[in-house]
Amino acid sequence: MTADDSQSSTSEPLVLGIETSCDETGVGIVRGRTLLADAVASSVTEHARFGGVVPEIASRAHLEAMTPTLQRACDDAGVALSDIDAVAVTGGPGLVGALLVGTSSAQALAWAIDKPLYAVNHLAAHVAVDQLEHGPLPEPSVALLVSGGHTSLLLVADIATDITSLGTTLDDAAGEAFDKVARVLGLPFPGGPEIDRVAQDGKITIEFPRGLTGARDMAEHRFDFSFSGLKTAVARWVEAREKSGEPVPVADVAAAFQEAVVDVLVNKALDACADRGVDHLMIGGGVAANSRLRALALSRGEAAGITLRVPRPGLCTDNGAMVAALGSAMVSKGVAPTGLAFRAESSLPVEQVGVRSLG
Ligand code: KG4
Numbered sequence: 001m002t003a004d005d006s007q008s009s010t011s012e013p014l015v016l017g018i019e020t021s022c023d024e025t026g027v028g029i030v031r032g033r034t035l036l037a038d039a040v041a042s043s044v045t046e047h048a049r050f051g052g053v054v055p056e057i058a059s060r061a062h063l064e065a066m067t068p069t070l071q072r073a074c075d076d077a078g079v080a081l082s083d084i085d086a087v088a089v090t091g092g093p094g095l096v097g098a099l100l101v102g103t104s105s106a107q108a109l110a111w112a113i114d115k116p117l118y119a120v121n122h123l124a125a126h127v128a129v130d131q132l133e134h135g136p137l138p139e140p141s142v143a144l145l146v147s148g149g150h151t152s153l154l155l156v157a158d159i160a161t162d163i164t165s166l167g168t169t170l171d172d173a174a175g176e177a178f179d180k181v182a183r184v185l186g187l188p189f190p191g192g193p194e195i196d197r198v199a200q201d202g203k204i205t206i207e208f209p210r211g212l213t214g215a216r217d218m219a220e221h222r223f224d225f226s227f228s229g230l231k232t233a234v235a236r237w238v239e240a241r242e243k244s245g246e247p248v249p250v251a252d253v254a255a256a257f258q259e260a261v262v263d264v265l266v267n268k269a270l271d272a273c274a275d276r277g278v279d280h281l282m283i284g285g286g287v288a289a290n291s292r293l294r295a296l297a298l299s300r301g302e303a304a305g306i307t308l309r310v311p312r313p314g315l316c317t318d319n320g321a322m323v324a325a326l327g328s329a330m331v332s333k334g335v336a337p338t339g340l341a342f343r344a345e346s347s348l349p350v351e352q353v354g355v356r357s358l359g
């Protein structure tokens with residue numbers, strides 16, 4: 001990274017990003033690739049007793065949190081709304097009611113300050129956020145995106161315009177598997193951070209299955225993932241233990257489960273790098289906060305001559321800075337704004353970096 005890459009210049013655009021696709025209300029502000037504010041309000045504790053995100057609760061919480069979070073971001077960045085050059089917002093994928101709070105807020109804001117509006121893909125934003133920490137993403141790069149709703153291997157030729165899907169999960173997302181297995185182990189929601197924490201004291205003595213890694217599966221699904229078989233294997237193992245009257249070694253089960261997920265994620269991501277002749281691997285999304293995933297990707301990546309780029313954990317989980325980062329990349333690459341006329345798309349495909357304009 002050169003000195004210029006990390007320095008803020010007032011000639012670079014000031015972009016505000018809004019994220020409301022799931023249970024985090026995020027407002028981030030960047031100038032170019034420099035992060036100025038990252039305000040996040042989470043409704044996660046309101047969902048905990050239901051064991052998963054309840055869409056209506058999330059939407060209501062976004063409504064309540066939007067104005068104070070916007071205010072906090074402006075205060076943290078030391079800017080007024082009138083200073084903003086462009087507004088970016090998550091247009092999808094995500095919970096439609098939750099997305100609507102963000103997109104309506106962004107439309108109102110962009111209209112009020114008369115500035116361009118970019119409706120962007122949440123998944124691409126998880127990749128773009130890394131530019132705030134590590135400078136421009138070498139293109140092409142391979143990105144492994146692992147969150148509560150998605151597991152994707154991507155070839156990123158241009159973060160603002162050109163993302164190709166190499167593979168995806170055939171069933172559960174990686175984060176979903178963490179959350180479901182945590183429940184089986186009696187750990188609270190969201191389960192990923194809990195499993196990460198308890199696994200630190202565990203020993204890997206159980207060998208759980210690695211989905212889609214057999215020779216036959218690899219022929220057809222080399223870069224795809226499957227976690228439902230693993231989840232069932234863990235549930236059966238725990239059930240058998242409980243039936244036998246012996247205590248369940250929660251830390252050991254968590255460590256063995258985590259290893260099975262992380263082993264497959266890292267191997268397939270590095271295989272994709274080798275296949276595409278790419279020497280940079282970016283890992284993003286909530287599960288990229290996992291300490292074992294970070295450590296294993298770093299060590300196996302080093303051995304394979306692949307440079308790893310992973311944002312700090314706080315930028316891996318949902319936030320507004322990632323949306324601002326992608327919006328800023330679009331502005332600097334001269335991508336046309338979406339404008340005010342667009343629809344939030346709950347199943348926006350990963351390859352569509354920007355939402356279609358209806359204007
Ligand atoms: O990206 P994210 O914040 O929201 C979505 O877009 O889904 O990801 C949330 C997911 C949850 O499933 C959560 O359990 C998981 O990321 N997660 C983790 C860790 N921190 C968050 N999974 C494993 N280890 C972690 N440390």
Ligand code: ZN
Pocket residue numbers: 122126147148285286317318
């Ligand atoms: Zn996410």
